[in-house]
Amino acid sequence: MPEILQHEFMQHALLAGMLAAVACGIVGVYVVIKKIVFISGGIAHASFGGIGLGYLLGINPVLGAIFFTTASAIGIGLATRRTRLPEDTAIGILWAMGMALGIIFIGLTPGYAPDLFSYLFGNILTVPTSDLLLMLILDVIIIFLVSLLYKEFLVLSFDEEFSAVSGVLTERLYLLLLCLIALTVVVLIRVVGIILVLALLTIPAALARQFTHSLKKMMLLAILAGAVFTFSGLWLSYVLDLASGATIILVSGTALFISFGISRLRSKTRDLNHQPPDTA
Amino acid sequence: MANQELVKLDDIWVHYDDAPTLEGINLSVKSSGFLGIIGPNGGGKTTLLKVILGLVKPTHGRVSVMGGNPEHGRKFIGYIPQYNLFDPEFPISVFEVVLMGRYGRTGLFRHYREEDKKAAMTALKTVDMLDYKDRQIGRLSSGEQQRIFIARALATSPKLLLLDEPTTSIDPAMQVGFYELLDKLKHGMAIIMVSHDICAVSIYVDEIACLNHQLFYHGSKEVSAEDLAKTYQCPVQLIAHGFIPHRVLKEH
Numbered sequence: 001m002p003e004i005l006q007h008e009f010m011q012h013a014l015l016a017g018m019l020a021a022v023a024c025g026i027v028g029v030y031v032v033i034k035k036i037v038f039i040s041g042g043i044a045h046a047s048f049g050g051i052g053l054g055y056l057l058g059i060n061p062v063l064g065a066i067f068f069t070t071a072s073a074i075g076i077g078l079a080t081r082r083t084r085l086p087e088d089t090a091i092g093i094l095w096a097m098g099m100a101l102g103i104i105f106i107g108l109t110p111g112y113a114p115d116l117f118s119y120l121f122g123n124i125l126t127v128p129t130s131d132l133l134l135m136l137i138l139d140v141i142i143i144f145l146v147s148l149l150y151k152e153f154l155v156l157s158f159d160e161e162f163s164a165v166s167g168v169l170t171e172r173l174y175l176l177l178l179c180l181i182a183l184t185v186v187v188l189i190r191v192v193g194i195i196l197v198l199a200l201l202t203i204p205a206a207l208a209r210q211f212t213h214s215l216k217k218m219m220l221l222a223i224l225a226g227a228v229f230t231f232s233g234l235w236l237s238y239v240l241d242l243a244s245g246a247t248i249i250l251v252s253g254t255a256l257f258i259s260f261g262i263s264r265l266r267s268k269t270r271d272l273n274h275q276p277p278d279t280a
Numbered sequence: 281m282a283n284q285e286l287v288k289l290d291d292i293w294v295h296y297d298d299a300p301t302l303e304g305i306n307l308s309v310k311s312s313g314f315l316g317i318i319g320p321n322g323g324g325k326t327t328l329l330k331v332i333l334g335l336v337k338p339t340h341g342r343v344s345v346m347g348g349n350p351e352h353g354r355k356f357i358g359y360i361p362q363y364n365l366f367d368p369e370f371p372i373s374v375f376e377v378v379l380m381g382r383y384g385r386t387g388l389f390r391h392y393r394e395e396d397k398k399a400a401m402t403a404l405k406t407v408d409m410l411d412y413k414d415r416q417i418g419r420l421s422s423g424e425q426q427r428i429f430i431a432r433a434l435a436t437s438p439k440l441l442l443l444d445e446p447t448t449s450i451d452p453a454m455q456v457g458f459y460e461l462l463d464k465l466k467h468g469m470a471i472i473m474v475s476h477d478i479c480a481v482s483i484y485v486d487e488i489a490c491l492n493h494q495l496f497y498h499g500s501k502e503v504s505a506e507d508l509a510k511t512y513q514c515p516v517q518l519i520a521h522g523f524i525p526h527r528v529l530k531e532h
Contacts, residue, residue, distance in 0.1 A: 033367065033370055033371060035367070148389055149388075149389070151380075151383065151386075151391070151392065152383075152388065154372070154376070154380070155380050155383055157370075158366055158370055158372055158377070158380070159364070159366055159380070161335070161361060162359070162361075162380065162432075163383075164335060165333055165335065165354055165357070165359050166354070166355070166380070166381070166383040166384040166436070167351075167354060167355060167383065167384045167387075168383065169388075209369070209371060212371065213371045213372065213373065213416035214371060214373070215371050215372065218371050
């Protein structure tokens with residue numbers, strides 16, 4: 001496909017795909033192992049309020065989204081930790097309220113809201129340079145914080161009670177993790193859109209998980225998988241003239257199902273080849 | 281050091297939704313020995329341990345751990361919770377789990393040092409699980425996992441070990457080995473174990489207390505067969521069978 005690479009929008013798209021793969025590979029692993037997929041869904045949808053606010057104020061909607069996702073991340077985190085509100089109830093409320101605010105803001109915005117559809121379902125082919133730069137900065141922040149707090153996040157994800165006992169600032173760390181998810185959502189919005197964000201947060205990590213039990217390797221593998229999915233989805237959408245975000249998701253999902261099959265076969269042949277050496 | 285007070289509970293009350301779970305608990309734990317706390321389910325055993333750890337704030341009373349507040353004293357405590365509700369597919373090796381025990385001695389932002397890794401290895405050796413260090417934690421049996429969580433608690437180099445119903449997930453054949461391990465450990469640290477497994481407690485502990493919202497401390501003594509029989513009269517009957525009138529408990 002070299003000739004399609006000559007287009008600037010294609011180069012931007014590939015860069016955007018790579019940046020998205022890094023963010024969702026690292027943070028998606030935490031989302032999957034800590035089982036906070038639906039908190040992430042809530043954060044993602046609440047970001048629509050920020051998109052709307054961006055339109056209303058005439059600023060880049062992605063900047064509005066950063067504000068709304070981090071605010072809703074902290075909101076969901078605090079609501080579930082400090083009140084008796086069940087977690088899924090808090091998620092449902094913020095999820096819907098964020099979207100409602102978005103609709104109101106866009107309604108108040110004079111004139112027509114261009115590109116709205118691309119924020120909902122993503123359009124990797126129209127990512128402007130300014131957004132690429134923003135995605136890069138968010139990626140750097142994510143990598144920096146995760147490498148700085150790697151062992152803290154590991155304890156937190158594995159055993160929250162133990163992390164509290166060993167003096168980890170559990171609540172603050174948990175809120176920070178939710179904020180990282182919020183930033184990742186922002187990185188992914190341009191690529192697959194608010195509604196499809198969950199797929200890129202979960203599928204690469206779920207795929208990687210089957211092949212390793214080391215968290216670091218899982219992250220690297222998830223980044224690789226995310227990159228392969230976005231690139232092949234992008235190519236396929238170009239060739240078949242389909243929506244890019246949706247194609248990326250369907251390619252990812254299909255690859256995940258195939259990988260389930262492969263890892264089942266693998267464990268079957270392993271069981272046949274040798275009995276476990278030291279079962280008690 | 282020999283008789284330093286590790287934990288002092290002074291008239292502790294804990295209420296969950298008005299109903300008191302702990303009523304006026306007084307307890308003093310010295311620097312070595314094995315205290316067994318037995319009592320019925322719902323009697324406040326786990327709550328008592330969490331008060332010592334500072335995870336549950338008492339509505340009334342004073343907790344002192346290593347002469348300070350529990351948040352400060354925590355790093356001297358190795359805690360083994362009743363349930364390890366972790367995901368068996370969690371991508372983590374046995375060694376990484378044990379290394380977590382060193383967190384309190386490493387702190388924010390810093391990497392684990394060589395001595396932390398050594399302490400984790402030593403702890404794994406103590407529980408006889410060194411050969412399994414690279415296994416994913418979920419691939420172990422529940423009894424083996426329990427040993428790993430003990431190793432994690434030991435890696436903190438604790439002065440006090442808190443065990444919450446540690447034998448629930450261990451099959452009876454493994455329990456003897458488990459208690460023998462505790463028997464070895466109790467010379468270097470204090471151990472508090474809450475359990476409703478009365479038989480096991482009776483053989484290995486040095487002191488016994490009964491907890492059913494109130495704590496009946498049977499004091500420190502050499503545990504002979506007769507003493508045990510006497511000590512156990514109330515809780516054994518009360519917990520295991522329940523047909524002895526409650527009067528027995530009230531006589532304390």
